[in-house]
Amino acid sequence: MSKPKVAFYWCASCGGCEETVVDLAEGVLDVVAAVDILFWPVALDFKRSDVEAMADGEFAVAFINGAICTSEQEEMVHLLRRKAQAVIAFGSCAHTGGIPGLGNLYDRESLLNRAYKETPSTANHDGILPAESLDVKEGTVTLPHFLEGCKTLDQTIPVEYYIPGCPPPVRLIKDALGAILSGKLPPRGTVLAPDIAQCDECGRKDTKPDKLMIENLKRPQEVIIDQEKCFLEQGLVCMGPVTRAGCDTPCIDGNMPCTGCLGPTSRVKDYGAKALAFLASVLDIDDESRAKEALSKLVDPEGTFYRYSVPASLLFHRRNH
Ligand code: SF4
Ligand code: SF4
Numbered sequence: 518m519s520k521p522k523v524a525f526y527w528c529a530s531c532g533g534c535e536e537t538v539v540d541l542a543e544g545v546l547d548v549v550a551a552v553d554i555l556f557w558p559v560a561l562d563f564k565r566s567d568v569e570a571m572a573d574g575e576f577a578v579a580f581i582n583g584a585i586c587t588s589e590q591e592e593m594v595h596l597l598r599r600k601a602q603a604v605i606a607f608g609s610c611a612h613t614g615g616i617p618g619l620g621n622l623y624d625r626e627s628l629l630n631r632a633y634k635e636t637p638s639t640a641n642h643d644g645i646l647p648a649e650s651l652d653v654k655e656g657t658v659t660l661p662h663f664l665e666g667c668k669t670l671d672q673t674i675p676v677e678y679y680i681p682g683c684p685p686p687v688r689l690i691k692d693a694l695g696a697i698l699s700g701k702l703p704p705r706g707t708v709l710a711p712d713i714a715q716c717d718e719c720g721r722k723d724t725k726p727d728k729l730m731i732e733n734l735k736r737p738q739e740v741i742i743d744q745e746k747c748f749l750e751q752g753l754v755c756m757g758p759v760t761r762a763g764c765d766t767p768c769i770d771g772n773m774p775c776t777g778c779l780g781p782t783s784r785v786k787d788y789g790a791k792a793l794a795f796l797a798s799v800l801d802i803d804d805e806s807r808a809k810e811a812l813s814k815l816v817d818p819e820g821t822f823y824r825y826s827v828p829a830s831l832l833f834h835r836r837n838h
Contacts, residue, residue, distance in 0.1 A: 521577035524556035528583030528590040529617040529667060532610035533684035535559045535582065540687050543638055551698050552737050567598055576601040576833065579687055584610040584617040584828065585668040589661035598674040605693070609668040609683040613780050614678035614828030618667045621827045622819055625665045669828050679708040683778035683825060686764045710763035714784050715775050718762040721747045729802035734814040737773065747775040749799065754821060759792045787831040
């Protein structure tokens with residue numbers, strides 16, 4: 518019997534999602550034994566024309582990581598959508614926009630100017646910005662267009678499932694592959710991770726007070742962090758209460774608070790708004806000037822509450838549509 522055909526593709530991301538496939542270690546051999554990987558540009562020499570030549574729906578699954586920030590990424594995911602029976606948004610950037618999505622806080626021109634003219638390490642005396650077409654002696658070269666705002670994968674094409682995380686935890690990838698290969702998949706649209714909060718799986722949960730009240734917010738570099746106690750109990754912003762579980766808490770075990778890469782549970786519409794509302798509810802302050810002083814410790818509020826989810830948020834997604 519022929520094996521299911523699988524594609525992996527990388528849009529706007531750091532590449533960490535693809536590395537987690539390798540992090541399956543010897544488990545990757547089981548994957549290779551169970552499926553035929555017929556498109557994986559980062560690791561195997563297949564071309565776009567190979568995908569174009571395939572029949573529609575020939576791939577059983579396409580795992581697509583990264584946000585959609587260029588016209589080339591848009592074209593490729595539309596092509597893979599046509600060729601795959603199921604598409605999985607793989608990792609935070611495809612799921613909710615991720616770190617590239619923070620660019621949506623600025624307009625396209627500001628981003629290009631910053632990247633190509635203004636960073637301290639840039640030497641671009643002629644102020645040259647990327648062109649979309651270039652005449653060379655062989656003809657005209659056309660380059661991808663940088664979109665006005667990054668999109669999540671499901672803002673670009675229909676998506677069957679999501680594997681969250683920055684990068685997606687190996688445990689979730691193994692579970693998802695097991696479900697795909699056994700044909701025991703949950704309903705379409707499911708995020709393939711436990712639908713409970715990070716706190717429920719956290720080794721520090723017994724030190725989190727039932728009635729939490731924070732007087733002063735602190736930043737991790739300002740304190741010696743207790744390795745056993747709940748971060749919130751120590752006045753440090755931890756996104757565990759509003760973040761989906763399933764990562765096996767590597768950050769927390771490394772003595773750093775959760776920053777929320779697995780995104781929200783199914784009951785939450787806007788991750789950042791939920792996180793902000795949660796934090797406001799545990800601040801033990803009823804005086805406006807003290808509240809302002811406490812919140813001034815949040816030097817990067819957008820990056821704190823919406824680090825991985827600007828494009829998916831209700832507040833910021835309008836520019837994409
Ligand atoms: S708030 Fe953070 S440290 Fe505290 S129990 Fe939840 S996940 Fe663990
Ligand atoms: S602890 Fe939080 S930030 Fe760290 S991997 Fe898990 S969900 Fe992501």
